[in-house]
Structure formats: structure tokens, C-alpha cells
Amino acid sequence: MSNYHIKHLEEYYQVYRKSVRNPEVFWEEIAEEHFLWRKKWDKVLSWDFKKPKVKWFEGAELNITENCIDRHLYTRGDKTAIIFEPNNKEDEAEHITYKQLHERVCRFANVLLDKGIKKGDRVCIYLPMIPELAIATLACARIGAIHSVVFAGFSSTALATRINDSECKMVITSDGSYRGPKTIDLKGIVDEALEDCTTIESVLVAKRINSDVQMKADRDYWLQPLLDDAYSDCVPEIMKAEDPLFILYTSGSTGKPKGMVHTTAGYMVYTAYTFKNVFQYTENDVYWCTADIGWITGHSYIVYGPLCNGATTVMFEGVPSYPDFGRFWEIVEKHKVNQFYTAPTAIRALAKEGIDHLEKHNLSSIKVLGTVGEPINEEAWHWYDDNVGKKKAPIVDTWWQTETGGIMISPIAFATPTKPTYATLPFIGVQPALMDEKGTEIKGNQVDGRLCIKFPWPSMARTIWGNHQRYKETYFSAYDNMYFTGDGALRDEVGYYRITGRVDDVIIVSGHNLGTAPIEDAINEHPAVAESAIVGFPHDVKGNALYGYVTLKETGESRNHDNLRKEINQLITEQIGPIAKLNKIQFTNGLPKTRSGKIMRRILRKIACNETDQLGDTSTLLNPEVVQDIMDNVL
Ligand code: WTA
Numbered sequence: 001m002s003n004y005h006i007k008h009l010e011e012y013y014q015v016y017r018k019s020v021r022n023p024e025v026f027w028e029e030i031a032e033e034h035f036l037w038r039k040k041w042d043k044v045l046s047w048d049f050k051k052p053k054v055k056w057f058e059g060a061e062l063n064i065t066e067n068c069i070d071r072h073l074y075t076r077g078d079k080t081a082i083i084f085e086p087n088n089k090e091d092e093a094e095h096i097t098y099k100q101l102h103e104r105v106c107r108f109a110n111v112l113l114d115k116g117i118k119k120g121d122r123v124c125i126y127l128p129m130i131p132e133l134a135i136a137t138l139a140c141a142r143i144g145a146i147h148s149v150v151f152a153g154f155s156s157t158a159l160a161t162r163i164n165d166s167e168c169k170m171v172i173t174s175d176g177s178y179r180g181p182k183t184i185d186l187k188g189i190v191d192e193a194l195e196d197c198t199t200i201e202s203v204l205v206a207k208r209i210n211s212d213v214q215m216k217a218d219r220d221y222w223l224q225p226l227l228d229d230a231y232s233d234c235v236p237e238i239m240k241a242e243d244p245l246f247i248l249y250t251s252g253s254t255g256k257p258k259g260m261v262h263t264t265a266g267y268m269v270y271t272a273y274t275f276k277n278v279f280q281y282t283e284n285d286v287y288w289c290t291a292d293i294g295w296i297t298g299h300s301y302i303v304y305g306p307l308c309n310g311a312t313t314v315m316f317e318g319v320p321s322y323p324d325f326g327r328f329w330e331i332v333e334k335h336k337v338n339q340f341y342t343a344p345t346a347i348r349a350l351a352k353e354g355i356d357h358l359e360k361h362n363l364s365s366i367k368v369l370g371t372v373g374e375p376i377n378e379e380a381w382h383w384y385d386d387n388v389g390k391k392k393a394p395i396v397d398t399w400w401q402t403e404t405g406g407i408m409i410s411p412i413a414f415a416t417p418t419k420p421t422y423a424t425l426p427f428i429g430v431q432p433a434l435m436d437e438k439g440t441e442i443k444g445n446q447v448d449g450r451l452c453i454k455f456p457w458p459s460m461a462r463t464i465w466g467n468h469q470r471y472k473e474t475y476f477s478a479y480d481n482m483y484f485t486g487d488g489a490l491r492d493e494v495g496y497y498r499i500t501g502r503v504d505d506v507i508i509v510s511g512h513n514l515g516t517a518p519i520e521d522a523i524n525e526h527p528a529v530a531e532s533a534i535v536g537f538p539h540d541v542k543g544n545a546l547y548g549y550v551t552l553k554e555t556g557e558s559r560n561h562d563n564l565r566k567e568i569n570q571l572i573t574e575q576i577g578p579i580a581k582l583n584k585i586q587f588t589n590g591l592p593k594t595r596s597g598k599i600m601r602r603i604l605r606k607i608a609c610n611e612t613d614q615l616g617d618t619s620t621l622l623n624p625e626v627v628q629d630i631m632d633n634v635l
Contacts (some may be wrong), residue, residue: 002028003026003029003030004033004034004256009416009417012428013219016428020431020562021121021341023429024044027429027458028564030269031044031269033484035062035067035308036066037061037268037270038063040059040060041059041095043055043057044057049456049476050476051507052475054456055241055242056242056263056266056269056456056458057241057242057265057266057458059122059241061238061241062238062241062264063142063238063239064264064267064304065105066236067268067272068303068304068308069138071100075281077097079097079098079312080095080161081312082095082131082133082312082314083095083136083314083315083335084096086318087180087318088319089179089330096197099312105136105234106139106142107227107230108132108136109139110230111227112143112170112230112232113143114230114255115170115202115221115244116169116201119143119237119243120146122146122247123136123146123148123169123172124148124149124150124163125150125174126149126163126171126173127186127316128174128179128184129293130161130210130318131507132172132223132446133315134303134315137293138164140438141246142236142237143236143237144239146246146247147247148163148168148259150163150294151298152186152577153579154293155574155576156190156192156574157573157574157576158577159189160372161193162257164196165201165465166247166465166466169199169201170202170203171194171202172187172204172206172510173187173203174187175187175205175208176215177208178208178317178318179321180318180322183211187211187213188213188574190203191214191216194584201214203221204226205220205222205223206385207223212510212605212621226591240494241263241265242264244262244264245263245267245590246299247260247363247465248295251506252506252515255515255516259464259466259514260375260461261461262401266457267304268308268459269458269459269495270405270406271300271304271308271459272304273403274407274427275305275306276302277412278370278398278412279368279396280339280367280368280373280412280413281309281311281372282310284312284455285312285506286314287314287338287341288332288341288541289341289471290302290328290340290342291341291372291373295512296400296401296402296405299405300406301407305306305406320349324356325350328346328350329360329363331346332365332366333363335516337366338365338367338368339368339369339370340370341370341601342513343374344369344377345373345511345542347376347380347383348541348543351379351384351387366388366393367413368414370396370397371384372397372398372511373508373511374511375421375498375499375500375501376420376421377421378420381397381421382420385420390628395418396412396418397422399409399423399497401463404457404460404485406427406459406464407427408430408432408453409424409425409427409430409497410425410576411424412427421494422497422498423497423498423499429457429555430457431454432451432453432497433453434448434449434450434451434489438452439478439596445493447490447491448488448489449484449490451484451489452482452485452487453483455484455623460581465487474559486502486504487499487500487501488500498538505517505601506517507534507545508543509536509543509545510541510542514546516534518576519534519546519548519572519576519580520533520534520573522571523568523572526564526571528552528564529551529554530552530553531550531566531599532548533591533604534548537583537584537608538607539618546583547582547583547586550564550588552564561587568582568585569585584608584635587633588630588633589626589629591604591627592622592627592630593621594621595621595622600621603627610634612631
């Protein structure tokens with residue numbers, strides 16, 4: 001039996017028990033046998049959730065790109081590492097072998113060095129899903145620079161906030177991007193952002209759409225000529241196990257976005273190990289995750305996890321609806337995709353279009369299906385199972401978070417019997433707990449509570465960039481000696497977990513985490529707005545949509561409400577991005593508040609969800625009269 005590759009349920013239970021009884025012995029064996037180290041560790045694990053401080057493989061030295069690329073050169077040099085499928089289907093797909101990837105990453109790394117980027121410097125990457133995105137992240141890792149990828153759908157304000165928070169020295173972007181039939185002026189967005197940033201010394205610009213862009217002298221450089229001139233080999237920087245690999249921002253329920261810091265060795269070991277097992281990747285498979293590398297799913301399961309296993313990973317530049325809703329299936333057929341990993345919101349959008357598109361394509365290559373990002377509803381699960389997997393491909397419903405770095409609760413394909421809407425069992429080494437609101441662990445089965453993790457796992461985020469106190473308060477203060485996920489979950493009669501959703505003020509819209517506070521801040525900047533509150537309500541494609549309650553400064557305001565709604569959504573688009581736009585905006589005379597002045601979002605949520613029979617006692621509110629008024633005018 002190999003602990004690295006689990007194939008049966010009994011094996012899962014055996015390996016799981018080992019990993020929990022003696023985590024250090026277990027992870028040491030995995031790390032030792034399947035990765036390339038320049039120096040072995042002195043200590044496998046030290047931890048203290050009270051501080052919180054967690055270190056894995058302390059004393060070890062390595063470079064993650066040697067694990068993702070160099071070590072495959074002899075055995076798989078001519079194997080395709082990345083298949084790039086462009087936005088326009090008429091354009092040719094690109095197949096990048098491990099040898100070519102090595103050369104391209106090395107050249108890029110040399111360009112970074114040449115522009116003065118050193119180990120520990122932060123580099124912001126704001127690129128569409130083109131090969132340069134994966135290559136840029138690996139090039140940073142090659143020289144020990146910390147990448148901070150910002151999803152290219154974020155606005156200039158959101159980009160500036162992220163650049164400033166981690167004091168990036170460089171931005172890597174492109175002239176523009178394709179998004180279905182549209183083009184987006186990425187360089188223009190960067191220019192706007194940089195008006196508010198003082199730490200950026202240089203901007204590298206990839207050419208993608210051949211648009212006319214302004215290049216600022218001594219700051220902006222076209223990427224390609226620099227790559228052409230760069231040397232094609234680059235000695236990797238030797239990193240310590242706990243050196244930061246990247247920062248990735250995620251929304252919190254309050255305050256500015258949190259720059260989650262992931263470190264090198266533990267992240268590498270865990271993402272590689274989960275990738276191999278959850279998807280049951282075997283040597284000649286073609287694996288496709290439809291996420292954007294701007295999110296954690298792309299970091300861990302397009303780039304690092306797959307490449308560490310010498311896999312062939314697909315990168316798709318476009319959207320599922322362009323040129324029509326058959327695009328995903330066409331790509332599956334064209335590249336003979338074996339593992340297909342996407343989000344429930346995409347499944348629901350595709351299901352809405354019926355099965356005509358599916359029937360036009362041969363999907364027989366598919367062996368495993370995956371989902372991630374939000375709870376999958378039963379209907380979408382069955383549609384995926386029946387029509388895409390033809391009931392032969394197990395669905396791995398993978399629960400995890402930006403903060404966890406890798407998959408935490410999930411079936412192992414072919415080993416774990418699946419159950420619709422259930423993420424099923426904890427992955428190897430993961431020790432979940434369900435807690436009640438008083439802080440007591442709820443033992444046994446057929447229970448529900450707040451999902452926590454009791455023991456460290458290798459790929460957990462180590463801190464929030466520049467704010468360890470916030471890291472402690474957000475994740476380690478709600479429950480003693482435990483990591484709190486912010487999610488609720490239930491455990492069924494056999495110990496399977498089902499994630500029921502967020503228990504805080506984070507709302508997941510189309511698989512994107514959105515904090516209510518930054519959206520409310522954006523709305524409140526409108527001169528006519530006194531205050532606002534955002535809640536989520538169910539939406540058949542997006543999972544949740546946003547409902548905004550807005551009180552204007554002058555009640556009885558004579559301005560046209562439709563215009564105000566447009567202006568509010570425009571502000572949100574500018575401050576955050578179009579993903580945070582509100583579906584419904586109700587103007588109110590006031591918002592329900594507690595006696596201490598806190599907005600009661602729970603009540604507002606019930607009203608937006610049409611569950612007013614469950615409002616509970618509202619008489620203790622500061623202003624109970626507004627509740628009826630809001631109910632009378634609900635949209
Ligand atoms: C939610 C994405 C139910 C959850 C990898 C979590 C899920 C948040 C699932 C993290 C799933 C993710 N079932 N809910 N399979 N996967 N979530 O940071 O609420 O973008 O806390 O990481 O998404 O989202 P994030």
C-alpha cells in the first residue's frame with residue numbers, strides 16, 4: 001500500500017488514522033518520498049494555535065519550481081505541462097511542454113531579476129488567463145519573490161488597495177484582455193490604480209489584444225522584448241520551508257481585504273498530495289480546472305498541485321458562454337479532458353441551457369468531475385452527474401478556502417462513495433470539529449454546528465500580511481485552540497459532512513466571496529445615501545444574489561430611484577468590480593437596529609429571502625416600526 005496514492009475506501013481509513021495518530025511521522029514520509037529538497041527539515045511540525053504560530057518542515061530548504069518543473073525534465077521533458085485554450089475558438093491552442101515551461105519561466109525570472117526584483121519583494125500580477133499568468137507566478141517563485149495575483153475582473157480601486165497593502169514593487173499586466181466577445185482595457189485600469197500607489201517601480205506589459213496603450217517612460221516595459229533578450233536558464237533561489245510563497249487577498253466580513261500569506265514547503269506538499277488523490281490523476285491524463293488563477297483554486301489546482309505531479313493542466317482564457325454555451329464541452333472533447341473541475345454556479349448556468357450543447361460533443365474521456373466554491377444544490381449535482389458524467393464519473397465536491405490552501409473535505413474519486421450535496425469525508429490529516437455557539441464541541445453523528453479544524457495541516461495560511469492580530473482574531477479567537485472556518489456544516493449518520501454555508505457576513509455570489517462591509521462602504525460614498533445594508537438572497541444561477549437596503553439622507557427624496565440605483569451600482573463597479581453589483585436595491589426609511597445601534601442584518605436577510613414568518617421577536621429593537629415599513633415595500 002502506498003500512502004501517497006490512495007485507491008480504496010479501506011485504504012483511506014487506514015491512511016487517515018495514521019495521519020491523525022501520528023501526523024509528524026505521516027507527513028514526513030510523504031514529504032521525503034515525493035518531493036525534491038535541497039536540505040531536509042530539522043522538525044516536521046511545531047504549532048501553537050493560541051499565538052497562532054504554525055511551522056511545517058522547519059529547517060528544510062527547497063525551491064517549489066524545481067518540484068513543479070526541473071525534476072520532470074528528464075522523465076517528462078517533452079510532455080505537455082500546460083494546454084492553453086484561447087478565448088477565440090478559431091485561434092490555435094498552445095501546448096507548452098515541461099522543457100518549454102522551464103525555459104519560459106527561467107527567462108521571465110531573469111527579467112524580474114534584471115528589473116531589480118529580489119527575494120522577498122512583492123510582485124503584483126494582474127493578468128488574464130494567458131500562459132504568462134502561470135509563468136509569471138512560477139518566475140516569482142523561482143527567485144523567491146512573493147507573488148500577489150489580483151483577479152483581472154477587479155477594478156482599479158480594488159487593485160490599488162491590494163498593491164498598497166503589501167507594498168508591491170512591480171505590476172505584471174497586459175495591454176488588455178478578451179472576455180467572450182468583449183475586450184477589456186487592463187493597462188488603463190493599472191494606470192488608474194497606480195495614480196494612488198507609490199511603491200511600484202516598474203510595470204511589465206504582455207501584448208494580448210494589440211491595443212494602443214500609453215507606456216510611461218522608465219516605468220512601463222513591453223514584456224516580450226525583455227524575454228527575448230533574457231538568458232534561458234535561471235538558478236533557483238533556495239528558499240526556507242516557511243518563506244512566503246504568495247499573498248492572495250480574500251474578502252472578510254469587515255474591513256479591507258485580507259492578504260492571506262502562504263508559505264513554501266507545507267503548501268507544496270499538501271496541494272500536490274490532495275491533487276493526486278482527490279482527482280486520482282494518473283500519468284497521461286489531461287486535467288482541466290475552469291477557475292481563474294486569480295483565485296486560490298487556480299493557484300493550487302491549475303498551477304502548483306498539478307505541475308508538482310507532472311500533470312497536463314488546461315488553462316482556458318474565455319467564458320463558458322462564448323461563442324455559445326457548448327464551449328466547455330467542445331474543449332473537453334478537443335483536449336480529451338479526463339478530470340473536469342468547475343463551480344456550481346457554472347453548472348447551473350449551463351444546465352439552464354438544456355442538454356443540446358452537451359449532446360453535440362463526445363465527453364467519453366471524462367473520468368472524474370469536481371466542484372468547488374459554494375454548496376452545490378441537489379438539482380445541479382444530479383444534472384452534472386447524469387449529463388456530464390453519464391453516471392460513470394464520480395463527483396468530488398471539494399470544500400476548502402483561500403485560507404486552507406488546499407482541499408480539506410472531499411471524496412477521493414473512486415474510493416469514497418459520493419452523496420449529493422455532501423463534501424463527504426475529511427481529507428488525510430484534516431481533523432474537523434463541529435462547535436455550538438457556546439464553544440462546546442458537538443460529538444457524534446447527525447448533528448450540525450460551526451465548522452472548525454482542530455489540528456494544523458501543511459497548507460494552512462500562516463498569517464494575514466501585515467496584520468497578525470487580525471489573523472488571530474478572525475480565525476483563532478471564536479473557539480479555543482481551533483481554526484474557525486466561518487462556515488456551518490452538518491455531519492450525517494455515517495460521518496459525512498455537508499457544508500451549509502457561511503455563518504458570517506460573507507456572501508458567496510457566483511462562487512466569489514464578497515464581504516458586505518466594503519460594498520456598503522462603496523454605497524455610502526454616494527452623496528444622497530445616509531446608510532445601507534447588504535444581504536444575500538437565493539438566486540437560481542448565482543447561488544446568492546445581493547439585496548441592498550439603502551436609506552437616503554433626505555427621506556421623500558425626489559430624485560429618480562432608477563437613476564440612483566444605476567449610480568449606486570456604478571460606484572460599486574468602480575470600487576470593487578462588476579461581480580459585486582446589487583441585483584435589487586430597496587430604498588428604506590430606516591434600517592432595523594439593536595439598542596446598541598448595530599444593524600440587524602438577520603432580519604433584513606429574512607425579508608429579502610421572503611421568510612418573514614421567521615422574523616422572531618422584533619420588539620426589542622431600537623426602531624421596531626421600520627420592519628413593517630420595509631416588509632411593505634419589499635422588491
Ligand atoms: C465556500 C474557494 C460548500 C465556503 C476554494 C468557504 C464551499 C468559501 C465549497 C471559501 C464546497 C468552498 N461546498 N461551500 N465544496 N467550497 N465553499 O476562499 O463557504 O474563495 O468558506 O475558496 O467558499 O471560498 P474561497
